[in-house]
Amino acid sequence: MFDIIVIGGGAAGYYGAIHIAESNPNLKVAILERGKEVLTKVKVSGGGRCNVTNSEFNPSELAKNYPRGERELVGPFHNHCCGDTMAFFEKRGVRLKIEADGRIFPTSNSSQTIIDCFVSETERLGIKVFKNSSVVDILPLTKKTDALDYAWEIKSIRGTYKAKKILVATGSNPKIWNMLVQLGHTIIPAVPSLFTFNIKDDRIRGIQGVSTNASIKILPSKMKNGKFSAALKTFGIHPADLESEGPLLITHWGMSGPGILRLSAWGAQLLHELNYKFNIRVNWLPEFHEEGALRQLMQIKEIEGKKTVLRTKSFDLPKRLWISLVKASDISEADKWADISKVQLQNLAKQLTNCRFQVDGKSTFKEEFVTAGGVDLKEINFKTFESKVLPNLFFAGEVINVDAITGGFNFQNAWTGAFIAAKAIASTT
Known part of the structure; x- marks a missing residue:
């Protein structure tokens, strides 16, 4: 029998169990993990380096990075934010570093450092960890057992446990979600949140590895009888959320990079409804609009008339991308600036600033599979993260x-x- 059972041996489960045991050393705490290994997502995160947190220390600004949960997390972040996370690890001997883009990693550049910290702390605090213990049922108890007020019975494939309180930290686990539905909770269906866009297009074929800053916009689609705006409202998406500016990486399969991933996160549910078939507009020169780019090209035509267009990279773009867009504008390798027509210049301006692509499918972003969905936020008290449906959950x-x-x-x-x-x-057990 335990005072507290944590279901899920991942990041949240370990962090919660450690804080419970530290806050009240008299409590008997256990972690149930379904796999043969714990902290598996921690191990692969950040390319194996573990991106622990971010250097955005302002709670309100930090919350803006959450497509789902922004409003609810502002208060909690005032309670425990990125600086508190850093202090937790550094107090336990884990040295951290802040990289130029704001991401925070252990200086060891190894996720094993974080795993070792968690494992060491659970051993020090006497927290029991049961692996290969997939939970098959969660039952609320209505009667007192052994004169103690146990509220829960948790059945796993390896045994049955009773606890006064449970902390569910199982991530995107459909089986656990189904159990929570049986307990009266509402589950928002899960859809992929971080993914790359699959695009087959001659303009990006053969130039994989090219990366540049760009502005990307998801274009309105013919969905739900053309009610695209209504769909945005249904999923709580502002049109501005479907526009992004940031690094865009051309891959073998299409497009990735922070600029794309931000769109995949904010548009997760909408893009799922579209079956990941939609159009995007890319402006490779975010500081220019189409007319401005055309005026710039006309000036270059006057100044660089004797040079070939292909070899005159007129903007701060990767060379391979420039060549591809020039060719897509019906301009040949031998064409000189003086010889191209206004129509060709207009074509090039459009390719540079109003370049449209058809997305047909998605690919998982590295090993970091993240989903939108889970327990409905309306059913959680964000001052305690306790269920509003059932106490002690x-x-x-x-x-x-x-x-x-x-x-x-x-x-x-x-x-x-x-x-x-x-x-x-810990304060109420």
Whole structure:
């Protein structure tokens, strides 16, 4: 029998269990993990380096990185934010570094450093960890057992446990979600949140690896009888959320990079409805609009008349991309600036600033599969992360309908929720 059982041996589960045990050393705490290994997502995150958190220390600004959960997380972030996460690890001997883009990693550049820290802390605090213990049922108890007020019975494939309180930190686990539905909770259906766009187009074929800053916009589609605006409202998406500016990476399959991933996160549910078939507009020169680019090209035509267009990179663009866009504008390798027509210049201006692509499918972004969906946020008390449906049931991490863009933000949601839940659990058990 345990005072607290944490279901899920991942980031949120370990962080929560450690804080519970530290806050009240008299509590008996256990973690149930379905796999043969713990902290598997921590291990692969950040390319194996573990992007622990982000250097956005302002709670209100930090919350803006969450397509689902922005409003709900502002308060919790004032309670436990990125600086608190850094202090937790550094207090335990894990040295951290802030990189130029704001992401925070252990100086060891190894996720094993974070895993070792968690494992060491659970051993020090006497937290029991049961692996290969997939949960098959969660039952609320209505009667007192052994004169103690146990509220829950958790059945796993390896045994049955009773606990006064439970913290569910199982991430995107459909089986656990189904159990929570049986307990009366509402689950928002899960859809992929971070993914790259599959695009087959001659303009980007053969130039994989090219990366440049660009402005990208998802264009209105003929969906739900043409009610695109209504669909935006249904999913709580502002049209501005479907526009992004940032690094765009051309891949073998299409497009990736922060600029694309931000769109995939904010448009997750809408793009799922579209079956990942939609159009985007890319402006390779975000500082220019089409007319401005055309005027610039006409000036270059006057100045560089004797040079070939292909070899005169007139803007700060990767050379291979410039060549591809020039060719797409019906301009040959031998054409000189003086010889091209205004129509060809207009074509080039359009390719540079109003370049349209058809997206046909998606690909997972590295190993970091993140989903939108989970326990409905309306059913959670964000002052404690306790269920509003059933007492003594707490949540942390991606089991709830919160997700974020890349940069350490998904982990910070896990740390914050687990910390607040742990403090609430420890103070009332």
